[in-house]
Amino acid sequence: MNISDRINRIDSKEKINGQGKYIEDIQFENLHFARTLRSTIPKGKIVGVKYPEGYEGICIVDARDVYRNQVHMIDNEMPVFADEKVSYIGEPIALIVGKDKNNIIRFMNQIEVYYEEEHGIFSIDECRGKTEQIISSHRFDKGNIDSLDYDDVFEREYTTGYQEQLYMEKQGLVGDFCEGIVTIYGSMQCPYYIKNALLHCMDLPSDQIRVVQALTGGAFGGKEEYPSLMACQVAAAAQKIGAPVRLVFDRREDMTYTTKRHPSRSIIKSYLKKGRIVGMEYFIELDGGPYAGLTDVVLQRALLTMTGCYSIENFRAEGISYRTNNIFTGAFRGFGGPQSMFALEQHINQLAKHLKIDPMAFRREYFVKQGDYSATSGQFHEEIFLDQMADQLQLLSGYQDKINRKLPNHGIGISFIPHGGGFTGDGEANHIKGVVKLVKDKEGYVSILVSSVEMGQGAKTVLSKIVASVLAIDIHRIIYHNPDTFIVPDSGPTVASRTTMVVGNLLYRAAQKLKKQMDCLDEVVVEEHYIHPDYMVWDQDKLKGNAYLSYSWSAVAAEVIIDPLTYEITCTDIYGVYDVGTPIDKSALLGQIHGGIAQGLGYGMMEVMTSNQGLIQHNSFSSYTVPTMSDMPIIHSECLMNPYQDGPFGAKAAGELTLVGVAPAIAAAVEDALGFEMNHLPITPELIAEVVLK
Amino acid sequence: MMIEFELNGEKVKIESTLSMRLLDVIRNDFNLTGTKEGCSEGECGACIVFLDDQIVNSCMVPMSNVIGRRIETIEGFSKTERYQIIERAFIEEGAVQCGFCTPGMIMATESILRKGGPITDELIKEGLSGNICRCTGYQTIYNAVQAVLKEVQAHV
Numbered sequence: 054m055n056i057s058d059r060i061n062r063i064d065s066k067e068k069i070n071g072q073g074k075y076i077e078d079i080q081f082e083n084l085h086f087a088r089t090l091r092s093t094i095p096k097g098k099i100v101g102v103k104y105p106e107g108y109e110g111i112c113i114v115d116a117r118d119v120y121r122n123q124v125h126m127i128d129n130e131m132p133v134f135a136d137e138k139v140s141y142i143g144e145p146i147a148l149i150v151g152k153d154k155n156n157i158i159r160f161m162n163q164i165e166v167y168y169e170e171e172h173g174i175f176s177i178d179e180c181r182g183k184t185e186q187i188i189s190s191h192r193f194d195k196g197n198i199d200s201l202d203y204d205d206v207f208e209r210e211y212t213t214g215y216q217e218q219l220y221m222e223k224q225g226l227v228g229d230f231c232e233g234i235v236t237i238y239g240s241m242q243c244p245y246y247i248k249n250a251l252l253h254c255m256d257l258p259s260d261q262i263r264v265v266q267a268l269t270g271g272a273f274g275g276k277e278e279y280p281s282l283m284a285c286q287v288a289a290a291a292q293k294i295g296a297p298v299r300l301v302f303d304r305r306e307d308m309t310y311t312t313k314r315h316p317s318r319s320i321i322k323s324y325l326k327k328g329r330i331v332g333m334e335y336f337i338e339l340d341g342g343p344y345a346g347l348t349d350v351v352l353q354r355a356l357l358t359m360t361g362c363y364s365i366e367n368f369r370a371e372g373i374s375y376r377t378n379n380i381f382t383g384a385f386r387g388f389g390g391p392q393s394m395f396a397l398e399q400h401i402n403q404l405a406k407h408l409k410i411d412p413m414a415f416r417r418e419y420f421v422k423q424g425d426y427s428a429t430s431g432q433f434h435e436e437i438f439l440d441q442m443a444d445q446l447q448l449l450s451g452y453q454d455k456i457n458r459k460l461p462n463h464g465i466g467i468s469f470i471p472h473g474g475g476f477t478g479d480g481e482a483n484h485i486k487g488v489v490k491l492v493k494d495k496e497g498y499v500s501i502l503v504s505s506v507e508m509g510q511g512a513k514t515v516l517s518k519i520v521a522s523v524l525a526i527d528i529h530r531i532i533y534h535n536p537d538t539f540i541v542p543d544s545g546p547t548v549a550s551r552t553t554m555v556v557g558n559l560l561y562r563a564a565q566k567l568k569k570q571m572d573c574l575d576e577v578v579v580e581e582h583y584i585h586p587d588y589m590v591w592d593q594d595k596l597k598g599n600a601y602l603s604y605s606w607s608a609v610a611a612e613v614i615i616d617p618l619t620y621e622i623t624c625t626d627i628y629g630v631y632d633v634g635t636p637i638d639k640s641a642l643l644g645q646i647h648g649g650i651a652q653g654l655g656y657g658m659m660e661v662m663t664s665n666q667g668l669i670q671h672n673s674f675s676s677y678t679v680p681t682m683s684d685m686p687i688i689h690s691e692c693l694m695n696p697y698q699d700g701p702f703g704a705k706a707a708g709e710l711t712l713v714g715v716a717p718a719i720a721a722a723v724e725d726a727l728g729f730e731m732n733h734l735p736i737t738p739e740l741i742a743e744v745v746l747k
Numbered sequence: 748m749m750i751e752f753e754l755n756g757e758k759v760k761i762e763s764t765l766s767m768r769l770l771d772v773i774r775n776d777f778n779l780t781g782t783k784e785g786c787s788e789g790e791c792g793a794c795i796v797f798l799d800d801q802i803v804n805s806c807m808v809p810m811s812n813v814i815g816r817r818i819e820t821i822e823g824f825s826k827t828e829r830y831q832i833i834e835r836a837f838i839e840e841g842a843v844q845c846g847f848c849t850p851g852m853i854m855a856t857e858s859i860l861r862k863g864g865p866i867t868d869e870l871i872k873e874g875l876s877g878n879i880c881r882c883t884g885y886q887t888i889y890n891a892v893q894a895v896l897k898e899v900q901a902h903v
């Protein structure tokens with residue numbers, strides 16, 4: 054059997070029959086419930102909090118109950134509980150804990166918080182030029198952008214809005230404190246991020262802090278850094294009352310107050326000489342909300358692949374992330390890519406039109422090849438097959454006929470996207486340092502011990518399949534429990550499309566070692582540590598060199614029909630060709646492709662989320678519309694096999710890539726149909742009307 | 748007050764108010780946690796159960812509407828033969844990712860089958876468009892329902 058041949062997922066049954074336990078389904082003895090007292094203003098000082106009297110069985114947990122009032126993420130600037138000041142609407146001030154939910158709500162309704170309100174900042178525009186609003190900034194050059202010989206300049210501005218992860222299972226954790234040990238159970242992507250956050254905020258040694266992932270109902274980045282904040286809070290609460298405390302958000306609460314995709318504004322300026330691009334300048338700004346969180350990493354990822362699939366000789370990238378009093382933004386599948394690649398791909402389309410060249414043919418002139426240099430001047434060391442992907446996409450989608458036939462109100466658009474796998478630069482080597490373990494027991498069962506979580510993406514199936522395939526044993530002889538930091542080593546967070554490629558490769562190597570000892574009658578333990586490939590050269594200060602271990606690529610075409618009266622958009626078909634190395638499992642990959650396309654479609658044309666004076670306006674399923682079954686186009690997808698030497702069986706990253714190219718292709722299709730430029734996401738009938746009527 | 752109804756084929760009694768939500772009763776009082784809460788506003792379908800022969804979003808149903816009626820949850824339905832067919836199709840089509848929407852999808856699928864009559868593409872899409880899934884992009888779920896139809900029709 055070929056490694057890519059599909060197998061059934063190993064974790065479906067318990068999810069289908071409802072026996073699987075998500076955090077809200079697990080029973081705890083003496084369970085207490087918590088609700089969050091939140092700031093109702095975007096910025097100001099807390100002058101006082103008046104709690105109602107005469108309530109039994111209510112415990113208030115706030116900043117005074119936290120040993121060190123800081124949530125450790127990359128830096129420590131976010132408090133566990135707002136103390137003297139608040140910086141956004143919804144910032145947690147306290148947890149109200151008790152056994153009776155109704156009692157908690159009655160109590161909360163009578164709390165009065167007194168503020169001295171200050172002037173907040175709510176847009177990128179207001180931040181521009183104010184250094185005190187800057188969270189981070191970067192600039193790097195390739196070639197020589199300052200002394201170009203050009204005869205034409207083409208410049209456009211692009212903006213994108215918020216996007217909500219909208220995992221179907223809301224954020225939820227339980228904190229317990231028992232015999233001196235604090236334990237966090239719940240829905241999460243990164244057990245060790247949480248552990249490290251607890252280590253920082255609590256006065257407890259490492260061996261008294263334990264994090265256990267529960268079945269997780271979707272995450273998409275939304276459960277990367279956010280659960281660390283909640284964990285610090287419920288840990289403090291559990292320690293204070295000596296009983297388990299559960300914090301599960303309501304849907305509206307989750308949508309209003311947890312992290313979202315960063316709104317962005319980009320300006321791209323191309324310098325042309327005789328119709329060829331000789332240089333490009335790219336400038337992006339992100340709204341990071343009040344705390345840095347992961348914002349700077351998102352900004353970096355937006356910048357690092359800014360030249361996309363194209364070889365641009367002279368280039369300047371500049372990016373700034375701003376501090377505002379909007380909701381704090383964070384990780385979301387694609388991580389900077391959806392913003393920057395929308396801008397770049399629309400720019401390339403518009404530039405092609407400006408030069409009167411077919412957008413596919415125009416792209417082909419600039420496709421990067423092995424040996425070329427990336428935006429960060431790192432050499433592409435792998436083979437790149439963008440031309441073949443373009444051929445494949447043209448065949449699959451019937452592109453040429455459709456672009457030529459020009460049916461009224463019909464459009465077809467394309468995008469070509471790279472996505473870097475794993476942490477940027479030397480992150481895997483210097484920051485993550487992943488470790489995995491395999492344990493063979495006396496009966497010949499093999500346990501996978503990693504901190505990577507199953508959150509729906511298929512990690513359990515894919516990683517088990519890698520190990521079983523190397524060992525040539527049945528997959529049902531592999532045991533892979535949800536990670537418990539008392540048992541598993543730190544193989545890094547479940548983010549950055551790194552699980553299959555990086556953690557999978559560590560397991561691949563571990564399994565190869567174990568294979569030689571499978572006949573041994575005793576228990577055998579094999580441990581593997583991350584080794585950085587020697588072709589990776591990186592300077593983090595200058596953002597120069599090989600920004601990624603490897604790149605995955607997508608070529609996407611979207612077809613749309615637009616109602617000429619209402620401007621309602623129907624996306625009828627999406628075609629995708631993907632190079633993700635060797636897929637470990639075609640069915641799992643298809644799951645990523647379809648799911649990524651659905652979220653990309655939402656980002657492109659449905660999911661409107663705005664903020665007014667710091668308050669999210671679309672906070673329910675009825676006001677924030679995500680694709681349902683009736684909204685989905687027909688999906689046609691193919692793979693191009695291009696094994697990566699340092700991926701397990703040749704696998705590369707797949708999870709995020711599939712989302713990124715969809716919105717740009719849809720935008721291009723709408724432009725093709727209407728002949729108007731679409732420079733904002735999402736593209737709604739209202740937006741089209743605005744553009745057309747202007 | 749004491750409320751009596753039938754739950755997964757058994758007569759049950761529960762001390763509850765009339766305005767209590769059915770979803771809370773089945774999850775908290777009967778510990779049947781296969782029925783999920785995704786939104787609590789009748790918008791996502793994660794909490795679907797059968798009330799007599801109709802599917803309902805149990806987050807929107809007060810106990811006053813349950814008195815003397817039949818409730819069937821995923822736990823009850825999963826004991827049937829038809830469930831086995833649906834389960835197999837969902838597994839084989841790869842229609843499950845995070846699984847949080849899945850029990851609701853299964854109940855909605857069964858509801859399409861129970862309606863009887865010819866089942867068109869439109870009917871499937873309509874029947875499942877009240878169920879939000881953020882993971883799968885729906886195509887594998889759609890394929891699974893098609894596979895179920897084929898098998899069920901082969902049996903009649």
Ligand code: FES
Binds near residue numbers: 795806
């Ligand atoms: S929880 Fe009932 S419809 Fe969403």
Ligand code: FES
Binds near residue numbers: 882
């Ligand atoms: S499988 Fe995750 S929401 Fe449907």
